[in-house]
Amino acid sequence: MGVLEIAKGMGVTLGKLFTKPVTVSYPETPARLQPRYRGRHILTRHANGLEKCIGCSLCAAACPAYAIYVEAAENTPTNTLSAGERHASVYEINMLRCIFCGMCEEACPTGAVILGNEFEMADYKTRDMVYGKEDMIVGVEGSKPQRREAAKNTKPVKRGFVVTPRREVEEAINANKNRSSSVATIPGSGVGVKPNLELNEVKR
Amino acid sequence: MLTDILLTLLKAVGVVLGLLTTFAYMTLIERRLLARFQIRAGPNRVGPLGLLQPVADAIKSIFKEDLVVTAADKIIFWLAPFIAITMALSAFGAIPAGPAGSLFGQDPWVFNLDIGLLFILATTSMGVYGIFLAGWSSGSKYPLFGGLRSSAQIISYELGQGLSVLGLLMLTGTMNLVGIVNWQAEHGILILFQGVAFVTFVISSFAETNRTPFDLPEAEQELVAGYLTEYSSIKWALFQMAEYVNMITASAVISTLFMGGFKGPAFLGETIANIPFIWLFAKIALWLFIFIWVRATLPRMRYDKLQQFGWKFLFPVALMNTLATAAYKAFLPNSSLWYLGIFSVLVVIAMIVFSGSRDWQKVDVKTRAVAGD
Numbered sequence: 001m002g003v004l005e006i007a008k009g010m011g012v013t014l015g016k017l018f019t020k021p022v023t024v025s026y027p028e029t030p031a032r033l034q035p036r037y038r039g040r041h042i043l044t045r046h047a048n049g050l051e052k053c054i055g056c057s058l059c060a061a062a063c064p065a066y067a068i069y070v071e072a073a074e075n076t077p078t079n080t081l082s083a084g085e086r087h088a089s090v091y092e093i094n095m096l097r098c099i100f101c102g103m104c105e106e107a108c109p110t111g112a113v114i115l116g117n118e119f120e121m122a123d124y125k126t127r128d129m130v131y132g133k134e135d136m137i138v139g140v141e142g143s144k145p146q147r148r149e150a151a152k153n154t155k156p157v158k159r160g161f162v163v164t165p166r167r168e169v170e171e172a173i174n175a176n177k178n179r180s181s182s183v184a185t186i187p188g189s190g191v192g193v194k195p196n197l198e199l200n201e202v203k204r
Numbered sequence: 205m206l207t208d209i210l211l212t213l214l215k216a217v218g219v220v221l222g223l224l225t226t227f228a229y230m231t232l233i234e235r236r237l238l239a240r241f242q243i244r245a246g247p248n249r250v251g252p253l254g255l256l257q258p259v260a261d262a263i264k265s266i267f268k269e270d271l272v273v274t275a276a277d278k279i280i281f282w283l284a285p286f287i288a289i290t291m292a293l294s295a296f297g298a299i300p301a302g303p304a305g306s307l308f309g310q311d312p313w314v315f316n317l318d319i320g321l322l323f324i325l326a327t328t329s330m331g332v333y334g335i336f337l338a339g340w341s342s343g344s345k346y347p348l349f350g351g352l353r354s355s356a357q358i359i360s361y362e363l364g365q366g367l368s369v370l371g372l373l374m375l376t377g378t379m380n381l382v383g384i385v386n387w388q389a390e391h392g393i394l395i396l397f398q399g400v401a402f403v404t405f406v407i408s409s410f411a412e413t414n415r416t417p418f419d420l421p422e423a424e425q426e427l428v429a430g431y432l433t434e435y436s437s438i439k440w441a442l443f444q445m446a447e448y449v450n451m452i453t454a455s456a457v458i459s460t461l462f463m464g465g466f467k468g469p470a471f472l473g474e475t476i477a478n479i480p481f482i483w484l485f486a487k488i489a490l491w492l493f494i495f496i497w498v499r500a501t502l503p504r505m506r507y508d509k510l511q512q513f514g515w516k517f518l519f520p521v522a523l524m525n526t527l528a529t530a531a532y533k534a535f536l537p538n539s540s541l542w543y544l545g546i547f548s549v550l551v552v553i554a555m556i557v558f559s560g561s562r563d564w565q566k567v568d569v570k571t572r573a574v575a576g577d
């Protein structure tokens with residue numbers, strides 16, 4: 001370690017003192033996510049509004065963190081939720097257990113569950129971290145606490161990040177938007193299911 | 205008489221408050237600067253620009269649980285932080301911040317001893333007892349290592365430090381800090397004539413204050429937090445305080461001894477150069493910045509290298525400087541001081557050139573054994 005080398009090093013650090021910090025001041029400035037960032041799950045639908053999930057529990061079997069719980073029920077002529085013989089009557093993911101590995105997405109035979117980009121899920125109650133179907137179905141924007149906040153202030157959900165979603169996520173969201181509205185009225189199809197915020201509020 | 209005592213007390217309280225405020229904001233400034241050196245933003249959440257961060261830190265450290273290890277020697281464990289902070293604070297009182305009578309007709313220093321410099325060297329090294337006793341009384345392994353390292357390090361570097369100022373004292377002929385500053389105002393600042401001593405003094409000051417690259421006593425990677433490991437709450441804060449106050453004192457001593465102290469540059473005219481506080485504060489700030497800058501840049505030294513550097517480089521060089529100054533005083537008593545200046549510059553250049561060669565860094569088995577490596 002000669003003095004000249006030290007001087008060179010000191011010069012490098014002094015130069016850095018006058019460069020702009022790379023820190024992103026999240027949440028004031030939105031964080032920029034990579035397209036393939038794996039965040040909260042989305043349960044997708046077919047173009048006709050039927051849920052893709054057929055309640056097969058393969059995702060739950062594949063999940064290394066045992067975060068998924070599925071209960072299946074038969075589709076009946078009056079209650080057809082999915083495109084298969086059965087549908088998921090209960091579909092829950094415990095976001096505290098989930099490690100966002102994406103195994104569920106890989107295991108799903110119908111491409112029903114995909115990982116979106118949302119990550120701002122911090123909440124006060126452990127119980128509120130279990131996300132049900134109504135919290136993850138495509139079209140629902142924001143996490144539970146964000147939607148609760150938005151409902152309270154009657155403002156749209158505010159997300160703290162920007163992202164160009166990867167193809168699967170974008171397609172799922174667009175397909176849901178362009179869905180023909182006639183199909184959307186299938187009784188009990190879950191379309192237009194309101195996030196049960198009131199329910200959460202009461203329980204707490 | 206009574207007013208004198210009261211005034212001195214008042215000034216002492218002022219110095220302590222000033223030092224503690226500076227300490228509080230130094231922690232913030234250091235964190236912000238280190239962050240900027242690493243292209244980060246640093247703590248900026250508490251209050252505007254993060255300016256209330258020290259307050260938050262203080263509240264946090266006061267209200268934390270104060271743990272005492274069962275195996276600790278309770279009395280000494282309690283005493284150690286107080287030794288450290290008392291010594292650190294009392295050393296600063298000797299630093300003159302302006303010419304006599306410039307603080308509303310009072311002298312801008314708490315006490316002015318004829319042995320001022322000796323007093324500072326003595327008290328700052330007494331502060332090491334705080335660190336050493338903390339390590340000793342913690343009743344745990346890593347603090348003990350840290351404490352022992354610290355005392356061994358201080359012994360090695362104190363020698364270099366003491367020897368560096370000898371030449372300077374020979375020139376000025378006084379240990380009184382005001383006297384030294386006035387000598388410099390008359391003859392020119394001492395960094396010019398005692399360049400070698402300046403280099404060795406600065407390096408050993410870094411070692412004395414346990415700052416990077418000599419922060420072995422609290423090397424996180426090896427010793428958890430060194431002598432601080434078992435401390436928590438306000439006692440921990442006291443040690444931090446002592447460390448920063450030592451740093452401020454070291455900066456003040458370097459400025460006073462080598463950079464003209466409270467006097468501004470002479471070419472600005474006598475009135476401007478005599479404004480109290482400003483010049484000393486500016487110089488202290490400069491040195492504090494250098495302390496942080498070095499911390500942001502240099503990695504920690506290995507312990508045996510640290511000892512080697514102290515004994516094989518600093519000590520002989522400081523000794524040589526002392527001898528050279530003594531020879532100048534003895535054989536060329538009436539000639540220009542610039543001979544010493546030229547000598548210093550040559551030696552410093554030689555040191556820079558030879559620092560690149562690896563010879564002095566070679567570790568032989570014997571020194572390793574001595575260094576306990």
Ligand code: SF4
Pocket residue numbers: 059062063064065066067068093097098099100101102103104105
């Ligand atoms: S992302 Fe991984 S951990 Fe999370 S639910 Fe899917 S499989 Fe389980």
Ligand code: SF4
Pocket residue numbers: 052053054055056057058059060070088107108109110111112113
């Ligand atoms: S999400 Fe996919 S894998 Fe999981 S139950 Fe539904 S269809 Fe089966």
